[in-house]
Every structure is written in structure tokens, then in C-alpha cells.
Amino acid sequence: MRVWSSEHVFGHPWDTVIKAAMRKYPNPMNPCVVGVDVLERSVDGRGRLHSHRLLSTEWGLASLVRAILGTSRTLTYIREHSVVDPVEKKMELCSTNITLTNLVSVSERLVYTPHPEDPGKTVLTQEAVITVKGVSLGSYLESLMANTISSNAKKGLCFLCFSRRPLLQPGSPCSSRSSAGGVSVPGVVLTVQAPRAKSPVERGGTSQQF
Numbered sequence: 001m002r003v004w005s006s007e008h009v010f011g012h013p014w015d016t017v018i019k020a021a022m023r024k025y026p027n028p029m030n031p032c033v034v035g036v037d038v039l040e041r042s043v044d045g046r047g048r049l050h051s052h053r054l055l056s057t058e059w060g061l062a063s064l065v066r067a068i069l070g071t072s073r074t075l076t077y078i079r080e081h082s083v084v085d086p087v088e089k090k091m092e093l094c095s096t097n098i099t100l101t102n103l104v105s106v107s108e109r110l111v112y113t114p115h116p117e118d119p120g121k122t123v124l125t126q127e128a129v130i131t132v133k134g135v136s137l138g139s140y141l142e143s144l145m146a147n148t149i150s151s152n153a154k155k156g157l158c159f160l161c162f163s164r165r166p167l168l169q170p171g172s173p174c175s176s177r178s179s180a181g182g183v184s185v186p187g188v189v190l191t192v193q194a195p196r197a198k199s200p201v202e203r204g205g206t207s208q209q210f
Helices: 014-021 063-069 138-162
Strands: 002-010 033-043 049-058 075-085 090-097 104-114 122-132 175-179 183-185 188-190 206-209
Touching (some): 014 104, 122 138
Antiparallel strands (some): 075 090, 090 104, 104 122, 175 206
16 A cells, blocks of 8 residues: 655635636646536535535556456546535545556545645645555556646646636645545535536646745
8 A cells, every 4th residue: 555645835816726726627738538427416514515526537557557457448527525624724635546457446535724824825635545456566557647646636736826727826826745517505606617527427844935
């Protein structure tokens, strides 16, 4: 098992960052996510927005990795559940793969909260637990996958900070460190204007400055 973690500080208030995060996909800077389906979305009695999504992802495993795992499949499906609490100003997102589970398990958790010392900034903490099962060189494969997750996380941060579509303006101070249809909720309005990626049914610690 290998654990990868990261922390990033956006130079924007929580509401703005959450709006941009909800528009993260489709993302030309991280094309490994090829499809997004909203399976369920609801607001509970405490005013929290719950979203269940299915992500179609192209892991793009190298031929050597596929040979070690004994599979030619690279398209995988990810189950994602997020909770946005506009009162506590907290967004928590958990995801895990639902294909290739007999070979590998990848569980991720992201939490967006206001900066404890500066309400004009937002802290993103991210953690991934990678476990390769029952194959030789498992530790090596876990290390490769951790590197891939780290690379994809940086692409996601770049998209939030620099895309011409979203709400975060280029040039704003952001910092990070790491180790190996619209929905309205009281207090925050989440409006998804970006084109939705086609669903499967429709298709058939290093410091970083941004």
C-alpha cells in the first residue's frame, strides 16, 4: 500500500474555488477523464448538496504495467461522492475505482476549506491510498501510480488557476506541496456552464508555484 498526500492554497475565497471545482471536467489539461455522469444529486435537511457521479477514465497504463497486471484494459470507471456544506464552508469529495478492483484499489479524498488565517484563500488537502493486489512488483506499480496521481493533480490545479473558462483569474497567488444544469444551495450557487462530457451510454513534499 502506498499513500500520497498533497496540500494546495488557492488565493481565492472558498465560494469561488468551489464553483470552479464543480466545473473541473471536462478538462483539456487532464484528458484522462473521458466521461462524467451525474447519477444523483440532492440537498439534505442541513442544506448540504450531495452528488454521486460516475467518471470514465483512461488510465493510460504503460505496456509493461499492463503486462505485470495481466490486463489489456485501460478504461476504468470511478465512483465519486461529494458533499458541499455552504454553512460550514466545506466540500469533501471521495472517490474509488469500481473496475479492475481484483488487481488495484485507488481511493482518493479531497477537502476544500477556507484558509484558517485568511478567509480570502482556500486550502485543498488531497490524499490517495493505492493498493496493488496479488502481483509481483506491487510496490513498484504503486509508486508509478502515485506519480501519475501527482501529475494529474497538478494538471487539475493548473486548470482551476489558468483556464479561460473558469472563475479563477490567472496570476493569483497559489501554492502547493505534496508527498509521495445548475444547482443552488443556500450560501453558494453552483452553475455548470461547461459542456458535459459524453457518458458511456451516449458513446455506446515538492513545492509548486502557480
